[in-house]
Structures are given as structure tokens and as C-alpha cells.
Amino acid sequence: MYPQKKRPQHSPQPQEPSQTQDPLRDPLAAVLLYLSSLDHGHLYSESELGRAINDCHQSYGNPVDLDIWYRQSLTAAGTTHTAAAVRERRAWALRIAADLARRHPHHRSLPWASGVTLSQALQSAGAQHVLRGARRSAFLTAAPVIGLYLLISSLAETAEDVMALPVAGPLNVGLLLGLVQLIAVAAWVQWYARHCRTSVDQRVESPGTSGQGRERRP
């Protein structure tokens, strides 16, 4: 079904996992290979392996789902024949993942190939949770600034008398709100810069979360 490709030059050492080895300690790349659509009886080029891992990574979306389906797959072996097939596939996935990690030890754009384990990926998912919280607070603080803009637009259309109320000298409510709006935008942007520096930037640099690397064409 899949085209047969040349065997990798550096054949990795076979690695037979024991039945009791914690799946959390398996590299993320091995988990993705195991759950991929590749046939472990065939040989694939590195690009095919990379593509299959990426596709699988995007299909499952998050490490929590990966963990669930991986565990279910490993424990779903009912018959002796199926259990052997599962073990054989897991060994194949571990072997290929180890080979990929050896070839790309520090490739930041391929975190799945840099030795990140499933448990580390799950920890990163926890960091993602914190990140989501940080982003939520950014949305909540932005809401009043955008709300002020909508309020000004609405009042300018519907409550001209209110906007014309004098505040100080020729300055009226409308002009004051406009000034407040511009200052609020500048202040929010300043706050957001500090908020991201302290809450977001450190976490997005943690392993397993920077999977969106830039791969430029020459």
C-alpha cells in the first residue's frame, strides 16, 4: 500500500519494550508513529516518517488525547496474536523515534523528534493551560477598552446631548471620552507588553510547545 523506500543507512539497535514499561516514558515521536497510518512492516523515507508524525500530531491536536488513545491501543490487545502485533508495532515506533532523535537532537522546529517524552508533552499541555489563562485575562482587560469604543460610537449616534455636556471650558464629554479612548489604547498596549513578558514568553519557550517552527524556502 505504501511505497517501499530504501532502508535507513544507520540501522538503530532493536529496542523491545517490556509490557510493563510506562507509556508516559515513551518519546512523543514514538507515540505519534504508533498511532500514525504507517505500516510498521514497511520501510519509509525520513520525509515520509516526518509527514506521518506531523499529520498524526495535527489530527490528535493535544497530548491528552494522544495519551488516552495510546494507552487504549496498548491495552486493547485481546488475543495473543494481537498482543504480539501491538508489541511489535510499539518496538518499531520506539526504534524509529530513537533514530530520528539521534539524527535531529536539537531541531527546535521538530519537537517530536528531539526526545520529548509523552509525559513532558503532557506537562507542556499544563503550561498551555496556564497560557490560556493568561490570554483570557488579556481578553478581559481589553474588553473595557473596546467597549469604550463601542460606547462612544453609540453615544455619538444616539445621545448627542450627553456628548455635548461641558466638562471644563470647551472640553465636553465627547471630546474627553475620545481622549480617554486613545490613552486607554496606549495604556492597554503597554500593559499587554508587560503581561506577555511576565506570563507568556517564558512558557512558550518550554519544550514541546514550540512546534510551529518557521521553515523558510531557499
Next chain:
Amino acid sequence: MRGDYVTADLPVFFVFLVCALFLVMWASPQRGTVTEFYVSDGLLKPAHNGVALFGDVMSAAALLGSPGLIALTGYDGTLSVLGPAVSWIVILLLVAERYHSTTEFTIGDRLARRLRSRPVHLAAGVATLLVCLLYLIAQLVGASALTVGILGSAGEGMEQAVSVGLGALMILYIVLGGMRAATLVQTVKAVMLVGGGLALAVLVLARFDFHPGALLRAAADGSGHGGDFLSPGLRFGDGGAMKLDSLSEQLALLVGAAGLPHLLMRISTVSTPSGARRSVQYAAQLTVVFYLAAIVLGFGAAAVVGTEVIAEDNPSGNTAVLLLAANIGGSLLLTLVACLAFTTVLAVVAGVTLAAATSLAHDIYGAFITRGTVSGERELFVARVAAVAVGTTATMLAVFARSLNVSFLIGLAFAVAASAIVPALLYSMFWKDFTTRGATWSIYGGLLTSVALVCLSPQVSGSPTALLPDVDFSVFPLRNPGLVSIPAGFLLGWLGSVLPGRAGRTDAAPSPRTEPEGLARRR
């Protein structure tokens, strides 16, 4: 500008043009790769990119249009600067980082990351081209309309030559230098714009002993409207449709900026998502500073020159800042502001042309026609040819369409961007069930809805100021279609994704399975 008024110093103006030409030579590319041509290898510093991003947003409409509108309509004009300032928050929160980390060069790349490549690249390419062409024509028409204002009687009959000259310069910039040249001219313009705007604002305030209250009082007196000048109601009156029109325009300005292709492209010119965020932050701060200066300039023009004189000179108020500069600093200051206006237009059209050329070469030629098999060298060649083609087309259209209203074209560009590009972009970044069909429905649907509604609006027929004043088929009462077309774009994207049938998502999440496919095949 009236013939008896101060006119620009022609020698100074020509020296400026020669300098602009030399800038092209300075901006020549170094490696000749598509990545360098499109996004300067993604290696710009966030602060530098932020300044250039600010320059991308500040078109001639911001420098001349906004103060002009304030000088004519007072408080109502100030609303026109609030929308673009607030739109930075939308870009920061929803677009900047996510877009940077998930795209290569174009909007099509971002959509194709999760969806079928060819249809979404084509749709994004078509929408990008249309938005860019509308924006380009608006800028070139606006520049030619200012020619007489700046050059006085010497500029009569030169409007078309100015359009063609600007068009030729922008093509030269992009063909020779790509993003590097666009960034250079944008940086020069942004520095000039902030410096010039602030200096002029300080000169205006100095006239009133740095007392803002005195400036506002003088503006109210100079406007002829008295206290009403500082309150809402002068621009849109009491008509219900006009008020809805105002809301529609505000919505398009607020949302549309997040879908402007040349802004999105510039977000990709830094190396990291946090760099993209910092770029937007710098741009937002500069925008707020410049708009504060623009408000002073607008009220200053009403106070110093007088609303009646401004309206008599140019009914749209676009020459208000020029009149103000001539009044305060004579011919030299007028010339400097004129140079600033031309640099502004040149920088913006260069950026927009680059975005259009990139989309044509990368989305339509590279991804749709050749299915991604084209080499980098070939794509670079096509991008340069595309820059010439887009630039020439826009220049020719601008020459023929010089009677079109500039704000109408800008409003339409924002409305199309907000209706066709923003929904697909946001869905693709935030909704995992978004499909290829949803994307194409959203883009083509938003595009057709906005263009069709404009065609049926009073901008095109049925009013004395319409394009076709002698016929009347204006069944849609609003001049800006955003209020209807933006929700339509979002609705179509949602419908296309949730309706049953072949939705066409390439990487739809697989149905839950308890064993891998490969294992199943082995048994």
C-alpha cells in the same frame, strides 16, 4: 489650493523626488531568494518592523484625510481616528502571534495549513488582489488629486503624470528591492510622519500659547458652527440611514485592519511570534501618538485657516493640513508637508504592491497553478513580473478612475478585507471544525456580498455624488456595506463548515480509534 495662495517650492520638491529614486539603489537585494523578497528573510528587529508597520497603516488618508475631516466636521471627524487606534487591540489579541507562527508568507499559506491547499490559496489570492487593487487605486487617485493643491497652477494637468510617476516609482522599488525596499521607504516615511506631524502640532499649539482650550475655542469660532463643532451631529446629521452608515464604517475600520494583506505580510518579517507582538505594540503606540497630533492639526486647521476656506478649496478637506502648513510656515513648510504626503503615498503603495505581487506569485501561480512544484528562482521571477503587472494595472485604473471618491475606495477595501479575509482567518485560527468549503464560502461570499452591496448603494447610483448620478438602482441604503457583509462572511464560513456534505478538510481529526491503522492493516 487656490491659485492666489502659497504654493510648493518646486526645486525642493524635485530634490526630494531624486532622493526617493536614490533610495531604490540603496535598497537593492542581497541574496535574491523568495524569502528575502517576500519577508526580508524574517530577520527584521521588532522595533524596526514596528515602525514600518506603523508606516503601512498610515496612508495619505491618515495624514491628510483625518485632520481634514476633523477640520470640516469637528467632533464627528475625531471618531475616524478612534477606530484605527482600537483596531490594534484586535490585531494584537487575535491575529499577530498566531498568524506569525502559522503562516509562511501569505494569507493563503495560513489557511492551507489546515485546509485543502489549491482552493484556499486561490480564494485567498483573489481576495488579496482585490483588496490591494482597491487600496492602490485609492492611494494613487488621492495623490493625483493633491497635485494641484501642492503645486498650484503649475500642477494643473499634471495629475495623471503624478499618478504614473508614483506608480513607476513603486514598481521600481518592489521589483528591485522587494520587502527590503518596502521596509526602507516605510521606515523613512514613518519617522518623517511622526516627526513632521508632532512638529506641526507643536507649531499649532504654540500659536495658542500651548493652551488646548484656546485652540478648541478658536476652532469652534473658525468653523462657523460655534459650539456645535465640538459635539456630534455635523457629519452624519439626524438621518437614521446616515447613523447606520457611520456604525458600518466604524465596524469596517475596526475589523478590516486585521485583514489587510500588506499588514499581515509585515507581521511575518520578524523571526518569532513574540517579535511579531512587539512589532504591533510599537506600531500601536506610534499610532496613538500620531493621532493625538492629527486631532491638534485638524482643530488647528479649523482655527487658523477656517472651515469655510478649507471646504471651498477641497470639499473633502484633504488639503486642510497643506493649507495649515502654508499658513504657519509659508512655502517651505508647505513643500515639506507635500514631500511627506508623497513619501506616505509612495511607501504605502510599495507595501501594498508587494503584498499583491506575493499573493499572485505565491498563492495563485505557485500553489494553485503549479501545485507547489515551482522552484524558488522561478517564483521570484514571477513575483517581480507580478509586481510590474499589478503596479501597471493599478496605475492605469487610477488614471481612468481619477473621478472616484478616495474615501469610498478605502472604505470598500476595508469592508472587503473585513468581510472576505477576516472571517476565514479567524475561523482557521480559532475553530478546529472549520473546513475548506467554509473557507471558500466565507471568502467568495464575503467578497461578493460587499461588492454587490456597494454596487447597489447610493455611492454608485441614485445620488448627486454617486458614480452614476443619472441612473438609480440603489436599493441598499448604506454607503459602507460592512454592517451586513461582515456578519455575512462569518455566517457563510460557519454554514459552509457545518452543513452536511463533502466539507473538504484535509486533516479532519480522525474518528476515535482504539488501534492504529497500520496495525489493523497488518491483521
